[in-house]
Amino acid sequence: MPISDHVTAYLIVSALLFTIGAMGVLVRRNPLVMFMSIELMLNAVNLSFMAFAHFLNSVDGWMFVFLVLTVAAAEVVVGLAIIVSIFRSRHEIDVD
Amino acid sequence: MLDLPTVAFYIIAILLVGTALAVVLSRNIVHAALFLAVFFGAAAGVYVLLNAEFIAIVQVLIYAGAVTILVLFAIMLTQNAMSRNANPFAGQWWLAAIICAALAIGIIYAVGSSKMALLSANASANMTTAGAAGGSIVRLGQLLYSPFDYSYVLPFEIASIVLLVAIVGAIVIGRED
Amino acid sequence: MIFADISPFTYTPGATDWLRILPELILLGTGLLTLMADLVAAPGRKGWLALVGLAGVIGALVATVMLWAGGTYGDAFYGMVNDDRVALFASVVILFAVGVGLLFSPGYVERQGIVHAGEYYTLMILAALGMMLMSSASNLMMLFVGLEILSLALYILSAIVTTRRRSQEAGMKYFILSSFASAFLLYGMALTYGATGKTSLAGIRAFVTTHAFTMGSGFGPLLVVALGLMAVGFCFKVSAIPFQAWTPDVYVGAPTSVTAFMSVGTKVAAFVGLARVFLFALSPLRPTWEPVLWVVAVLTMIGGNLLAATQRDVKRMLAYSSVANAGYMMVAVATHTQASFQGLLIYLATYAAMNLGAFGVVLALERRDGQGTTLDDFAGLGRRNPALAALMALFMFALAGTPATAGFIGKWYVFYAAMRGAHVELAIIGLLASLVGVYYYLRVVWAIYFTEPATAPLLVTADESAPVHEPIASASATATGGVALAEPATATGIAMATRVLPAERAPVHLATWLGLALAGVLTLVLGIVPMLMVDWALAAAQTLVK
Numbered sequence: 001m002p003i004s005d006h007v008t009a010y011l012i013v014s015a016l017l018f019t020i021g022a023m024g025v026l027v028r029r030n031p032l033v034m035f036m037s038i039e040l041m042l043n044a045v046n047l048s049f050m051a052f053a054h055f056l057n058s059v060d061g062w063m064f065v066f067l068v069l070t071v072a073a074a075e076v077v078v079g080l081a082i083i084v085s086i087f088r089s090r091h092e093i094d095v096d
Numbered sequence: 097m098l099d100l101p102t103v104a105f106y107i108i109a110i111l112l113v114g115t116a117l118a119v120v121l122s123r124n125i126v127h128a129a130l131f132l133a134v135f136f137g138a139a140a141g142v143y144v145l146l147n148a149e150f151i152a153i154v155q156v157l158i159y160a161g162a163v164t165i166l167v168l169f170a171i172m173l174t175q176n177a178m179s180r181n182a183n184p185f186a187g188q189w190w191l192a193a194i195i196c197a198a199l200a201i202g203i204i205y206a207v208g209s210s211k212m213a214l215l216s217a218n219a220s221a222n223m224t225t226a227g228a229a230g231g232s233i234v235r236l237g238q239l240l241y242s243p244f245d246y247s248y249v250l251p252f253e254i255a256s257i258v259l260l261v262a263i264v265g266a267i268v269i270g271r272e273d
Numbered sequence: 274m275i276f277a278d279i280s281p282f283t284y285t286p287g288a289t290d291w292l293r294i295l296p297e298l299i300l301l302g303t304g305l306l307t308l309m310a311d312l313v314a315a316p317g318r319k320g321w322l323a324l325v326g327l328a329g330v331i332g333a334l335v336a337t338v339m340l341w342a343g344g345t346y347g348d349a350f351y352g353m354v355n356d357d358r359v360a361l362f363a364s365v366v367i368l369f370a371v372g373v374g375l376l377f378s379p380g381y382v383e384r385q386g387i388v389h390a391g392e393y394y395t396l397m398i399l400a401a402l403g404m405m406l407m408s409s410a411s412n413l414m415m416l417f418v419g420l421e422i423l424s425l426a427l428y429i430l431s432a433i434v435t436t437r438r439r440s441q442e443a444g445m446k447y448f449i450l451s452s453f454a455s456a457f458l459l460y461g462m463a464l465t466y467g468a469t470g471k472t473s474l475a476g477i478r479a480f481v482t483t484h485a486f487t488m489g490s491g492f493g494p495l496l497v498v499a500l501g502l503m504a505v506g507f508c509f510k511v512s513a514i515p516f517q518a519w520t521p522d523v524y525v526g527a528p529t530s531v532t533a534f535m536s537v538g539t540k541v542a543a544f545v546g547l548a549r550v551f552l553f554a555l556s557p558l559r560p561t562w563e564p565v566l567w568v569v570a571v572l573t574m575i576g577g578n579l580l581a582a583t584q585r586d587v588k589r590m591l592a593y594s595s596v597a598n599a600g601y602m603m604v605a606v607a608t609h610t611q612a613s614f615q616g617l618l619i620y621l622a623t624y625a626a627m628n629l630g631a632f633g634v635v636l637a638l639e640r641r642d643g644q645g646t647t648l649d650d651f652a653g654l655g656r657r658n659p660a661l662a663a664l665m666a667l668f669m670f671a672l673a674g675t676p677a678t679a680g681f682i683g684k685w686y687v688f689y690a691a692m693r694g695a696h697v698e699l700a701i702i703g704l705l706a707s708l709v710g711v712y713y714y715l716r717v718v719w720a721i722y723f724t725e726p727a728t729a730p731l732l733v734t735a736d737e738s739a740p741v742h743e744p745i746a747s748a749s750a751t752a753t754g755g756v757a758l759a760e761p762a763t764a765t766g767i768a769m770a771t772r773v774l775p776a777e778r779a780p781v782h783l784a785t786w787l788g789l790a791l792a793g794v795l796t797l798v799l800g801i802v803p804m805l806m807v808d809w810a811l812a813a814a815q816t817l818v819k
Contacts, residue, residue, distance in 0.1 A: 008207055008208055009105065009109070010142070010146075011203075011204075011207040012204050012207060012208075013109045013112060013113065013142075015200055015203035015204050015207060016113050016116075016200060016204075017112060017113065017116050018199075018200075018203070019196040019197070019199050019200035019203070020113070020116040020117055020120055020196075021116065021120070022196050022199065023120060023192055023193060023196040024119065024120035026186070026189075026192035026195070026196070027120075027185045027186050027188075027189040027192045027193070028120065028185060028186070029185070029186055030125060032125055032167070032170060032171060032174070033119070033120070033125060033128055035167075036119050036128055036129065036132050036167065037119065037120055039132065039159075039163065040116050040119060040120070040132075040135065043135070043136065043139050043159070046139070046155075047139060047142060050142070050143055050146050050148055050151065051146065053146075053148075054146040054147065054148070059235045059236055059238075059239050060239070060248075062148060062150075062151055062235070062236055063236065063239055063240075063248045063251075063252075065151055066151070066154070066236070066252075067251060067252070067255055069154060069155070069158050069159070070255045070258060070259065071255070071258055072158075072159075072163070073158055073162065073163065073259075073262075074258045074259055074261070074262035075262075076162075076163050076166050076167075077166070077262045077263075077265070077266045078261075078262050078265045078266060078269070080166055080167070080169075080170040081265065081266045081269040081270045082269055083170060083174065084170055084173050084174060084270070085269050085270060087173065087174040
C-alpha cells in the first residue's frame with residue numbers, strides 16, 4: 001500500500017500546515033501576513049476534509065470544502081477591504 | 097516501493113510545508129504572497145491525488161487565482177504603509193512557537209493513533225453515495241439534489257447570503273465618500 | 274453511459290420546510306428590503322429604514338411565537354436546521370436584541386455621521402439572521418455558515434465608522450482574531466467528521482453513543498483533539514478567558530449600537546451552538562470536556578470581574594462585564610444538566626434585557642467623537658438627566674444581580690442548577706466573583722447620584738497650563754465631525770473637550786428612549802414575574818438535554 005493511500009500521511013501534513021498558519025497569526029505583526037496565515041489554516045482544514053472524505057468514501061467533506069472556499073472568498077473581500085481602508089486613514093499598519 | 101502517487105505525494109507535501117513556512121517567515125510581504133500562490137497550487141495537487149478533480153479546479157480558480165490576486169492588490173495598495181518595524185515578529189514568538197508545536201504534536205499523535213478507527217469506519221461510513229457512479233461533480237450534485245437521507249441544499253443556498261454580506265461590506269468599507 | 278444509473282432530482286423542499294424557517298425568511302426579506310429602500314432614502318434622513326427593519330423584526334417575532342404556539346417544530350430541509358424550542362427561544366432573544374439595537378441606531382447613526390446608514394441596517398438584520406441560523410443548526414455545516422454570516426456582518430459593522438480610527442482598528446482586530454477562531458472551530462469540525470463519519474449533530478450523537486469511547490485508542494484521541502479545537506473556537510466567540518483579548522478593544526471601538534447588539538446576539542448564538550455540540554451531540558463524552566469548561570468558567574468569572582473592576586471607562590467596563598457574564602453562562606454549560614441548560618437560556622434572556630439597556634445608556638451619553646463614557650462623565654447624571662440616570666441605575670443593579678431584577682433570576686437559576694448538578698464549587702466561586710461585580714456596577718450608580726462633575730462646565734476652569742483657545746478649537750472641530758479630526762490628539766485634549774462643551778451632548782433620540790424603556794421594562798418584568806419565561810426555558814431545555 002503506497003503511502004499516498006494512507007489517510008494518516010495527509011492528516012499529518014494538514015496538522016503541520018494548520019499549526020504553521022496558527023504560528024503565523026500569533027507571531028507576525030503585519031495584518032496582511034496574519035491574514036495569509038489564516039488562509040493557510042483554512043487550507044489545512046480543507047486538506048483534512050478532503051482526506052477524510054476520500055477515506056470515508058463520503059462526499060460530505062467535499063461539500064464542506066466547497067463551502068469553506070466560498071466563505072474564505074467572502075472573508076478575503078471583507079478583510080482586505082478593512083485593511084486597505086485602515087491604510088487610507090492611517091499610514092502605518094501594525095498589530096500587536 | 098515507490099510508485100508515482102507516493103513520489104508525487106512526497107513532493108507535494110514537502111512543497112506545501114515549505115511554502116507555508118516561507119509565507120510565515122519571509123520578511124518581504126510580496127514574497128510571502130507569491131509563496132502563498134504556490135501553496136494554493138500545491139494544495140490543488142493533493143486534491144488530484146485524492147481523486148477530487150473538481151475541487152482541485154475550484155481551488156485553483158478561487159485560491160490560486162482570485163485570492164492571490166486580491167492579496168497582491170492589497171499589498172500594492174498598502175505598500176508604502178507597511179511597517180518599517182525592525183522586527184516583524186511579535187515579542188513572545190517563542191511562546192507561540194511552543195504552543196503551536198504542542199498543538200501539532202497533539203494532533204499528529206491523535207491522528208496517528210486513530211488510524212485503525214478510520215479504516216474501520218471506512219466500512220461503516222454513510223452509504224448515501226456508496227452506489228454513486230461518476231466523478232466528484234456527479235456525487236456532489238447527488239448530495240445536493242437527490243439525497244438519500246439528508247441534503248446540503250440549504251447551506252448551499254445560504255452561502256449566497258454570505259456572499260451578499262461580503263459584497264455589501266466591501267462597498268461600505270471600500271467606497272470613499 | 275455514466276449518468277444512466279443516477280437518480281434524477283428527487284429533492285423538493287415541502288411547505289413545512291419553508292414554514293419552519295419562516296422567521297429567518299422574514300428577516301432575510303427585511304434585510305433585502307432595507308438594502309433596496311436605501312436607494313430611495315434621502316441622504317442623511319435614513320432613520321425610517323430602522324423602522325422598516327423593526328417592522329420585519331416584529332414580523333419575525335410573531336412568526337416565531339406562532340411556530341412555538343403551533344408546536345410544529347422539528348427538522349427542516351433534510352436535517353439541516355432544527356427549529357426546536359431551543360432555537361425558537363434563542364430566536365426570540367436574538368430578535369429582541371436586534372430590535373432594540375435597531376431602535377438605538379437612528380439617533381446614534383446620525384450623530385456619528387455614519388455615511389452608509391442603509392447598509393448598516395441591512396447588515397444588522399443579516400447578522401441577526403446568521404445568529405438565528407447558527408442557533409437552529411442541526412448540522413455542523415449550518416453551524417459554520419451561520420457563524421460566518423454573523424461574523425462577517427459584525428466585522429463590517431465594527432469598522433463602519435470610517436471617520437474613526439478606533440472603529441476601523443476594532444474591525445480589523447475582530448476580523449483577524451475571529452477568523453483565527455473560526456479556523457480552529459472548523460478544524461475541530463473536520464476531525465469530528467473524520468472520527469465519526471457524520472456531519473449532522475444527531476448522527477454524531479448516535480455514533481458516540483453506540484461506539485465505545487476510550488480516550489487512548491480507536492477514534493478517541495481524534496475526537497478529544499476535535500473537542501479541544503472546537504472548545505477553543507467557541508471560547509473565542511463567547512469571549513471566555515483565556516481567549517477574551519479581542520473583546521474590550523472591539524467592544525469599545527465598535528459603534529455602541531453595534532456593541533449592544535453583538536454583545537448579546539453573539540453570546541446567544543455561540544452559547545446555543547456550543548450547547549448543541551457539547552451538550553447534545555457530544556454529551557456522552559462529558560467526562561472529557563467537562564474539566565476543560567470548568568477551568569474556563571472559573572477563569573472567566575474571576576478574571577472578567579477583576580478586570581472589569583479596574584476600568585474607569587464605563588463602555589470598557591461593560592465589555593469586561595460581558596466577559597464575566599460569559600463565565601456565568603459557561604458554568605451552566607459545564608454543569609451539564611437539564612436544569613442548568615434551562616438556567617443558561619434564562620440567563621441569556623435576562624442578560625439581553627439588562628446589557629442592551631446598559632449599553633443603550635452609554636450610547637445616549639457618548640459624544641460625537643466616541644468619548645464621554647468615563648465614570649467622570651456619569652458624575653452628576655442624576656441631576657442632569659434623571660430619567661437616564663434612573664435607567665442606568667436599574668441596569669447596573671440588575672447586572673449586579675439584585676433581587677427583583679432580571680439579573681438575579683438569571684444568576685439564581687444558573688447557580689442553583691450548578692449546586693444541584695454537583696458543582697457547588699462553581700456556584701460558590703460564581704457568587705464570590707459576582708460580589709466583585711457588585712463593586713464596579715454600583716460604583717457607576719455612586720458616580721451618577723453621589724458625585725459631582727469633576728469641574729464646572731465653564732471655560733475658566735480649563736487646565737491653566739494649556740492655551741485656552743486650543744480646547745475650543747479641538748472641541749468645535751470635533752463637533753463638525755471633520756474626517757481628519759476623528760479624535761483629539763492627546764488625553765488632555767479629550768479631558769478639556771469634556772469640560773468645555775458639555776452642551777455638545779445631543780438630546781437623546783426618541784427611538785433610543787423607546788429602546789431603553791423596552792429594555793428597562795423587560796429587566797423589571799423578568800425580575801419580578803419570571804414564571805412564564807422560566808416555563809418556556811424549561812420546555813426548550815427538555816427538547817435538547819434529556
